[in-house]
Amino acid sequence: MSLIDDLSAPELAALRQRVEADYAAFRAKGLKLDMTRGKPAPDQLDLSNALLALPGEADYTxxxxxxxxxxxxxxxxxxxxxxxxxxxxxxxxxxxxxxxxxxxxxxxxxxxxxxxxxxxxxxxxxxxxxxxxxxxxxxxxxxxxxxxxxxxxxxxxxxxxxxxxxxxxxxxxxxxxxxxxxxxxxxxxxxxxxxxxxxxxxxxxxxxxxxxxxxxxxxxxxxxxxxxxxxxxxxxxxxxxxxxxxxxxxxxxxxxxxxxxxxxxxxxxxxxxxxxxxxxxxxxxxxxxxxxxxxxxxxxxRDMAGIEALMDRHRALIAPKFEAVAQAFEARLGGTGAARWSAPQGGYFLSVDAAPGTARRVVELARDAGVALTPAGATYPLGIDPQDANLRIAPTVPSLSDVRAASEGIAICILYAALEARARLLNEKAA
CATH class of the missing domain: 3.40.640.10 (Type I PLP-dependent aspartate aminotransferase-like (Major domain))
Known part of the structure; x- marks a missing residue:
């Protein structure tokens, strides 16, 4: 797909129409997903359930x-x-x-x-x-x-x-x-x-x-x-x-x-x-x-080896979720110029830079479609992102299938907001 900025007015209108239809279909799914905080999922917490039996009834010294x-x-x-x-x-x-x-x-x-x-x-x-x-x-x-x-x-x-x-x-x-x-x-x-x-x-x-x-x-x-x-x-x-x-x-x-x-x-x-x-x-x-x-x-x-073994089990559970986000973003946004996103080697988040002036709109669109995102601006002091561009994606809590669905929807919202912003700019220039 061509960069949004290179599209003619008719091409932009045609793409907007397709994306609006995709958004309507996504919204019709009636999802209720929360991707606001970087929390471990239940299956990650289950990895440490043996803690609940420790230190032992007669061994507390x-x-x-x-x-x-x-x-x-x-x-x-x-x-x-x-x-x-x-x-x-x-x-x-x-x-x-x-x-x-x-x-x-x-x-x-x-x-x-x-x-x-x-x-x-x-x-x-x-x-x-x-x-x-x-x-x-x-x-x-x-x-x-x-x-x-x-x-x-x-x-x-x-x-x-x-x-x-x-x-x-x-x-x-x-x-x-x-x-x-x-x-x-x-x-x-x-x-x-x-x-x-x-x-x-x-x-x-x-x-x-x-x-x-x-x-x-x-x-x-x-x-x-x-x-x-x-x-x-x-x-x-x-x-x-x-x-x-x-x-x-x-x-x-x-x-x-x-x-x-x-x-x-x-x-x-x-x-x-x-x-x-x-x-x-x-x-x-x-x-x-x-x-x-x-x-x-x-x-x-026990020791560092024990910690590393446990963290390998965490990785097996959450790495596929990060991969799912990246795949959905690449499929929907790759080559459009609508956003850039991180490829983290660790941690709990992906950072997305959407088109300037659109992050709040993306959060609004996602919310209306049943996906809760961290408020736009939260990653800056006083909640003020001077570009209104950065989004924090936290994919660990939902199931892998829900992450796949939500990620596609978020990508649609990012593209939708970018196309809106581009159309406004063209209209202002035309006026």
């Missing part, structure tokens, strides 16, 4: 001899920290294992920084004229929501395919008001990109105007591969230490999409000073996280 049913252990069980050391590369002494949500840890770190500052802070972050975060975009809406909640101004930064535009980042961080930066460095949400070694090294060594600048390094998809290749990631903690910035990175991860999404383990890894700072704050809020859950995760996952 940690390696230290501690009774995991009791209070204590603020930093987390040593064996749980050792397990995450294999995933993150940090030493067990510099890891904290918390509750079930890494987002909670991120929220609390930002809030504590605003109220009390972080190691190296001349004053609490809230005491300055303003606090600013860099927000690589398209990005994770829940990161942006935390900043919005506490009045932290965000500056979007373009992603390049191997991480944020580092020339822009290095220019912006010279401002002392810029205190932090959100990063999803591996299989980014939603673009799927992996930060290159050079990008990570530049983030670690760059000069910042704020002496207490922090990278909020959300390594949420560190073992979430969609291909047999297990892509690596440069060790940000080691690079920061080598560059003389040992406290720069707050590293977060969790088992939320490894075991149970709502009953996993959250992890923080950083420098000794940052770990001490975090524990001081946590100690005012809790006497310790759920150590029963920590122990059963250790016994279920």
């Amino acid at each position: 940690a390696a230290s001899g501690a009774d995991v049913r009791n209070y204590g252990g603020l930093q987390g069980l040593p064996e749980a920290r050792a397990l995450f050391s294999q995933i993150l590369g940090a030493t067990a002494e510099n890891i904290v294992v918390g509750g079930n949500s890494s987002l909670t840890l991120m929220h609390d770190c930002l809030l504590d920084a605003l109220v009390k500052g972080v190691p190296g802070s001349p004053a609490p972050w809230s005491k300055g004229s303003e606090t600013v975060f860099l927000a690589p975009s398209p990005g994770y809406d829940r990161h942006f929501a935390i900043c919005e909640e506490y009045g932290v101004r965000m500056i979007p930064v373009r992603l390049t395919g191997c991480g944020p535009d580092m020339n822009e980042v290095e220019r912006l961080v010279a401002d002392p008001a810029v205190k932090g930066m959100w990063c999803v460095p591996k299989y980014s949400n939603p673009t799927g990109e992996i930060y290159s070694d050079e990008t990570v090294a530049r983030l670690a060594r760059m000069k910042t105007g704020a002496p207490d600048f922090r990278l909020f390094w959300d390594n949420a998809y560190c073992v979430h591969h969609l291909t047999p290749a297990r892509h690596g990631l440069a060790d940000v903690l080691a690079l920061c230490a080598a560059a003389g910035n040992p406290d720069r990175a707050f590293v977060f991860a969790s088992t939320s999409k490894i075991t149970f999404a709502g009953a996993g383990l959250a992890v923080f890894a950083s420098s000794p000073a940052n770990v001490k700072w975090l524990l001081a704050g946590m100690g005012k809020r809790t006497i310790g996280a759920d150590k029963v859950n920590q122990l059963r995760h250790v016994r279920f996952l």
Whole structure:
């Protein structure tokens, strides 16, 4: 099919008529599908059902001899920290294992920084004229929501395919008001990109105007591969230490999409000073996280080989869904110029750049046809996509057959909206 921009007015009208008929047929199916969030499907959660029988009725003692049913252990069980050391590369002494949500840890770190500052802070972050975060975009809406909640101004930064535009980042961080930066460095949400070694090294060594600048390094998809290749990631903690910035990175991860999404383990890894700072704050809020859950995760996952084996089983379930989206988009949109979409090697999302000015219309068309999509703009700070183009596709929850049906429909909606926009432009030129 020719590029939409190359079609004559009669050709455009004929194509619009065909696509409108396709949309009507899709809408008539009466689908009710939700592709708004990157959640594990029920069959993925079933992979970890053995957790429910652990740690065992008469076997609730940690390696230290501690009774995991009791209070204590603020930093987390040593064996749980050792397990995450294999995933993150940090030493067990510099890891904290918390509750079930890494987002909670991120929220609390930002809030504590605003109220009390972080190691190296001349004053609490809230005491300055303003606090600013860099927000690589398209990005994770829940990161942006935390900043919005506490009045932290965000500056979007373009992603390049191997991480944020580092020339822009290095220019912006010279401002002392810029205190932090959100990063999803591996299989980014939603673009799927992996930060290159050079990008990570530049983030670690760059000069910042704020002496207490922090990278909020959300390594949420560190073992979430969609291909047999297990892509690596440069060790940000080691690079920061080598560059003389040992406290720069707050590293977060969790088992939320490894075991149970709502009953996993959250992890923080950083420098000794940052770990001490975090524990001081946590100690005012809790006497310790759920150590029963920590122990059963250790016994279920065992080691890195156990984690990789489990993630291979996840991949077998969800990779075909990503392939189904790509196939439907290529069949309907390939060669039209109506959209570009990512080919992620891991993670939970595909990123689509539809024709500028059409993303909201695509979401509306899909909703009217029974397919719920993430709101347009959600992947940008304050929900404002300056191009109104980006769409985040989350194909993991529906069944494979439903993903196939929904993906074809979404592609039809994208093409429908692009043709509408092109027709409006031609009419404006004609007028």
